[in-house]
Amino acid sequence: QVTLRESGPALVKPTQTLTLTCTFSGFSLITSGMCVSWIRQPPGKALEWLARIDWDDDKYYSTSLKSRLTISKDTSKNQVVLRMTNMDPVDTATYYCARYAVTTATLDYWGQGTLVTVPS
Amino acid sequence: QSVLTQPPSMSAAPGQKVTISCSGSSSNFGNYYVSWYQQLPGTAPKLLIYDNNKRPSGIPDRFSGSKSVTSATLGITGLQTGDEAVYFCGAWDGSLSAGVFGGGTKLTVL
Numbered sequence: 001q002v003t004l005r006e007s008g009p010a011l012v013k014p015t016q017t018l019t020l021t022c023t024f025s026g027f028s029l030i031t032s033g034m035c036v037s038w039i040r041q042p043p044g045k046a047l048e049w050l051a052r053i054d055w056d057d058d059k060y061y062s063t064s065l066k067s068r069l070t071i072s073k074d075t076s077k078n079q080v081v082l083r084m085t086n087m088d089p090v091d092t093a094t095y096y097c098a099r100y101a102v103t104t105a106t107l108d109y110w111g112q113g114t115l116v117t118v119p120s
Numbered sequence: 121q122s123v124l125t126q127p128p129s130m131s132a133a134p135g136q137k138v139t140i141s142c143s144g145s146s147s148n149f150g151n152y153y154v155s156w157y158q159q160l161p162g163t164a165p166k167l168l169i170y171d172n173n174k175r176p177s178g179i180p181d182r183f184s185g186s187k188s189v190t191s192a193t194l195g196i197t198g199l200q201t202g203d204e205a206v207y208f209c210g211a212w213d214g215s216l217s218a219g220v221f222g223g224g225t226k227l228t229v230l
Binding site: 037039046047048049052060061062063096100104105106107108109110111112113 | 122152153155157163164165166167170171174176208210212216217218219220221222223224
């Protein structure tokens with residue numbers, strides 16, 4: 001059974017760095033074809049893809065947010081960490097992590113999401 | 121502004137059929153599979169369709185997907201009130217080397 005769970009602060013001050021952790025089970029990031037992505041969704045708005053890290057440590061970032069994002073993995077802990085610098089109120093959103101399988105080219109399992117608020 | 125284009129809202133009566141469109145470009149739909157996700161109120165998105173037209177285990181065959189060169193369609197037949205949700209299309213974009221989503225279509229079953 002594949003599960004993912006996001007964890008991190010619910011409140012981040014402007015200019016601070018957000019660190020989110022995705023803890024997963026039911027698959028391994030050392031298995032060829034396995035990847036984890038981060039996606040966010042501002043309240044009442046659309047999904048926005050942020051970043052992806054692959055089993056071979058390839059990393060991909062949103063073009064518009066690339067300078068602020070860092071994604072990394074700890075395969076021994078089954079965790080993926082996303083860091084976003086210089087947080088702003090417009091970054092207020094629910095942040096999701098999801099498994100991406102290269103063979104199916106889809107986000108097949110999602111975490112429940114964690115709401116991060118940046119006050120103005 | 122989302123890379124993929126969807127109608128913001130649609131509505132239909134219970135039992136009817138609806139088709140939700142998603143428009144892309146050669147850099148995403150041209151070379152990569154399309155997925156569809158269902159987001160029920162207050163919940164995380166759930167995979168509905170992958171590889172353009174495949175359903176994960178547990179997804180009823182009332183849901184179907186198709187894709188042409190630069191557009192995709194999600195079809196839902198026998199609409200139920202429980203199908204009220206926001207539906208997102210998504211794909212990989214080779215030019216951006218990034219994932220992309222549509223803006224979402226809010227489906228109302230009335």
